[in-house]
Amino acid sequence: MKQVLLIAWREYKQYVFSRGFLLFLIMFPLGVIGAGAAVGFLENNKPTRHFVVYDQTGAYTAHIDRELERRHMLSAIAAWDVYVGVSTDLDALVDSSVPDVFQPGPVNERRAQEFTAAGGFDVARENIAPFLKSLALPFEMPRPSFQRLPLPNDFSETASLAEVEATLRPYLLEERLVRINGGSPQPVFAAILIPEGFGPQDDASPAQYWSRNLTDQALEIAITTALDTALRREAIADFGLSEEMLDDVVAIDAPVAAFRPDRTAEDAELGLQDRIETALPAVLTYVLLVIIFGVGNLLLTNTIEERSNKIVEILLSSVTANQLMMGKLVGIAAVGLTMPTIFLFGALAMSATSAGQENIMAVAVASLFSSNLIYIYLFYFLCAYVIFAMIFLAIGAVSNSLQDAQSYMGPVMVLVFAPLPLMVMVFQNPNGVAASILTWIPLYTPYAVMMRAAADPPLWEILGATALMLAFAIFLMRIMGRIFRNAILQASPPKIRDVWRLAKNDGE
Amino acid sequence: MSDKSVSLENVTKRYGAFTAVDDLSFEVSKGEIFGFLGPNGAGKTTTLRMMLDIIQPTTGRIAILGSTSAIPVRQRIGYLPEERGLYRKMKAADSIAYFAQLRGLSRNDAKAKAMSLLEQFGLAEFAHSKNEALSKGMAQKVQLLSTIAHEPELLILDEPFSGLDPINQQTLEELIRNQRDAGRTIIFSTHVMQHAERLCDRFIIIAGGGKRFEGTLAQARAGFAKRMHIRTPASADALFALGQVASLRPEDNDGGDENTYEVTLEDGADPQGYLKRAIDNELIISRFEQAGATLHDIFMSLAGEESDRGQTTRPPVMEAAE
Structure with missing residues (x-):
């Protein structure tokens, strides 16, 4: 046992105390912060898309403006909530007399109306000022995503749609630019042409959306929503309802709460923790895949190094092949677990230091530890690791170089990643047919059970499939162990057709 | 208590239809330098690996340091294989200490022993150099020191002189004699007869997987x-x-x-x-x-024709006069 631990420790030290690993540990959080900052920066600095509307009816431009204003308001409130969560003493703010509408909450139509009615962002800023942290920056309204421009000067108000289209085409093709408020010339992103006969009837003329950019559909969707809403408003107004009443109707959001039938009435409502518990298996399965792929490569390169550097025979004069194999498995497994453990501690530290309401990190950590999930994940992680690690070890033992290993690695990689498409199905329906099939394939039992663990799968199925998986793992350990023992000392790597002979022979 | 360190009795190793070692028997006494001579492909390395229980014989019995398997007594054996290497990124002193620990020394003892051996062999200044930075000769010394750091009572050296320059060959010869003088048993394989002639108390010549001679140089000469x-x-x-x-x-x-x-x-x-x-x-x-006949003559006479396993018939075994 001492020898196994010594080998494991050496393997562990070689990778974890290497400059590369330490650099990665430092770089990873910096990278995450950097990537987050970059996304935020790009989001904040996303260019405003400029568009023009030619409305022959004269009735719909205002609706479009209102829809875009509504959307901008909602995104501004969402940004406000994040700002308040980060920049203020939230506990004090919650206990204060600051109106609820200025405190983080649901981002919807009604809140947007109430927010505006309560005085908008200027009043909101004044309200939260006493609770701002010392180094907090002032809140900045996000830039609007879209801005409607007046029609170009060379434009006749009475032009036909065909003439308008011909006039706008050079702007849409960026052959001509528009100067806005004396600033730099800007291209026109899209043009919306609303013909005289536009309406809800089947034979009505459709509104036209012109743009060279076919990938960014946000404006098209916003315009469609604006026109839908406008036509519905017109239809409802025909029934005699006032504008104010229409506004109230439009602001209605149906309150829907989700419940779990397997809980008592008091605890049945789904909360953030439930959502996270559902997502956690998918995240952990993904982490497992990444770790297996990563440490599998470590095992492979490391075994090839010992084989090609001729260290292995010295090792085998001091320990048995099984001890060597076990030492490597334990050491590299520890390397694989180090990274998630460090990040888990990081998450724990973050959740401990960050105060406030629903902290996703804290909830994720809590849901991992509040049930037996962590043990289930650990058990199946180790099973999956042993199964794939043995395969990598055997490949390392029959290869003198990474080039030799390539011929075996292709099929193994297909095996490792084959369940990925099915995993989406398992995630959506953890007790469906795809989930059952994957559960009963020993190679994928760990993935499938981890994905299903939080969804209360049938116990007999899990126990049966786990027993099958353990039997398979033991069989694989024997076969791959024999290949490792028999091949590791061969001067030249065996041919593929000889590998089965090595697997059968227990005594060479 | 037996005065034999190692004994092999009718040991055969087959790989499918190929017989690597054929009905081999010999004994090595405690405290002697025993040469294991044979041309390339004679079955020397296979025999040494079987002695160490790295591979198992097809038939026959092996006793080593009083045990029927080397596994329980591995910590009393030092083995230097013919093809040997070091972890490139490991430091020289750590390499010696690591293998010494694997063979039973405590961490502190292993480190202390590693440093003292490096000093003794003039490598103290390279103790904290990575193995990849060492010259070939220095790396070979580190490998050798890794073999003896745990002070084994039986040293098995497979072609220890290969790749060494004359100065290092001389150093190794001295080390082998010193180890013998300290009461240890040394078995080394070689196909360079001069070393065997200078060092061996007794030797065995094998060819084609079988024994051609076992005894002292004088006994070998007497039959010529x-x-x-x-x-x-x-x-x-x-x-x-x-x-x-x-x-x-x-x-x-x-x-x-x-x-x-x-x-x-x-x-x-x-x-x-x-x-x-x-x-x-x-x-x-x-x-x-x-x-008298030189060992080279004797070797050439007994094993020369079977170099690299080209021959299928075997000359009669020469028995040493007791």
């Missing part, structure tokens, strides 16, 4: 034809005429009145009887020197 160097003005024909001459070869001659010949007598012939006949025949003999 007698050779003499004779300086005489007499002709080669006159020397042949004295009888029992197997072969006669003129040696470096200076063109004077006398010539020197290497005369090899037939099996069982007595050199003294030959000299007496020469004097009786009134031949003038100005130099007479008896020469």
Whole structure:
């Protein structure tokens, strides 16, 4: 046992105390912060898309403006909530007399109306000022995503749609630019042409959306929503309802709460923790895949190094092949677990230091530890690791170089990643047919059970499939162990057709 | 308690239809330097691996340090394989200490021993250098020190001289003698006869997986034809005429009145009887020197034809006279 631990420790030290690993540990959080900052920066600095509307009816431009204003308001409130969560003493703010509408909450139509009615962002800023942290920056309204421009000067108000289209085409093709408020010339992103006969009837003329950019559909969707809403408003107004009443109707959001039938009435409502518990298996399965792929490569390169550097025979004069194999498995497994453990501690530290309401990190950590999930994940992680690690070890033992290993690695990689498409199905329906099939394939039992663990799968199925998986793992350990023992000392790597002979022979 | 460190009894190793080691038996006594000689492919490495239980014999029995398997006594054995390497990124002192720990030393003892050995062999300044930064000779020394750091009572060295320069070969020879003087048993394989001739108390020659000879150099020589160097003005024909001459070869001659010949007598012939006949025949003999067979001659005679397993028939085993 001492020898196994010594080998494991050496393997562990070689990778974890290497400059590369330490650099990665430092770089990873910096990278995450950097990537987050970059996304935020790009989001904040996303260019405003400029568009023009030619409305022959004269009735719909205002609706479009209102829809875009509504959307901008909602995104501004969402940004406000994040700002308040980060920049203020939230506990004090919650206990204060600051109106609820200025405190983080649901981002919807009604809140947007109430927010505006309560005085908008200027009043909101004044309200939260006493609770701002010392180094907090002032809140900045996000830039609007879209801005409607007046029609170009060379434009006749009475032009036909065909003439308008011909006039706008050079702007849409960026052959001509528009100067806005004396600033730099800007291209026109899209043009919306609303013909005289536009309406809800089947034979009505459709509104036209012109743009060279076919990938960014946000404006098209916003315009469609604006026109839908406008036509519905017109239809409802025909029934005699006032504008104010229409506004109230439009602001209605149906309150829907989700419940779990397997809980008592008091605890049945789904909360953030439930959502996270559902997502956690998918995240952990993904982490497992990444770790297996990563440490599998470590095992492979490391075994090839010992084989090609001729260290292995010295090792085998001091320990048995099984001890060597076990030492490597334990050491590299520890390397694989180090990274998630460090990040888990990081998450724990973050959740401990960050105060406030629903902290996703804290909830994720809590849901991992509040049930037996962590043990289930650990058990199946180790099973999956042993199964794939043995395969990598055997490949390392029959290869003198990474080039030799390539011929075996292709099929193994297909095996490792084959369940990925099915995993989406398992995630959506953890007790469906795809989930059952994957559960009963020993190679994928760990993935499938981890994905299903939080969804209360049938116990007999899990126990049966786990027993099958353990039997398979033991069989694989024997076969791959024999290949490792028999091949590791061969001067030249065996041919593929000889590998089965090595697997059968227990005594060479 | 047995005075044998190692004994092999009718050991055979087959890989499918290929017989790597064939019915091999020999013994190694405690405290001796035992040479394991044979051409490439003779089965030396396979035999050493079987002794260490790295691979198992197909048939036969092996006893090592009183155990039927090397596994329980591994910590008392030091093994230097023919093809050896080091972890490139590991430091020299750490390498020695790591292998010493694997063979039973505590962490502190292993580190202390590593440093003292590096100092003793003039490598102290490279103790904290990575192995990849060492020269080939230094790396070989580190490998050797890794083998002896745990002070094993049995050292098994597979082709330890290969790749060493003459200075390091000399150092290794001294180390082997020192180890023997410290009471340890050393088995080393080689196909360089000079080392074996200088070092071995006893040796075995194997070829084609089987034993050709086991014993001391004197015993090996005794079984070989007698050779003499004779300086005489007499002709080669006159020397042949004295009888029992197997072969006669003129040696470096200076063109004077006398010539020197290497005369090899037939099996069982007595050199003294030959000299007496020469004097009786009134031949003038100005130099007479008896020469035993060299180990190289013996080796070539016993194993030379089977180099690299080209031969299927085997010459009879030469038994050493006890």
